[in-house]
Amino acid sequence: MKKIKKIKIRINGKIKTVKENLNLLNIIKNFKIPLKKVAIELNQEIVDKKKLNKIKLKTNDKIEIVHFIGGG
Secondary structure (H helix, E strand, O other): OOOOOEEEEEEOOEEEEEEOOOEHHHHHHHOOOOHHHEEEEEOOEEOOHHHHHHOEOOOOOEEEEEEOOOOO
16 A cells, blocks of 8 residues: 655645645645635745646745735
């Protein structure tokens, strides 16, 4: 039986253990985050949402997810 490798990443300051080889889109879906209402930063760089499925996560990656809030 093949053992699934895990990596540790940081999401909004909290350390999470996830399966290795996940891409950023998998993480967003796993946490049920509405893509249209957030900005995503990976290691202090804004990520193009069209490329989420191409970005593989690595140990110690830092993801910040910022929700847009309307108001006036």
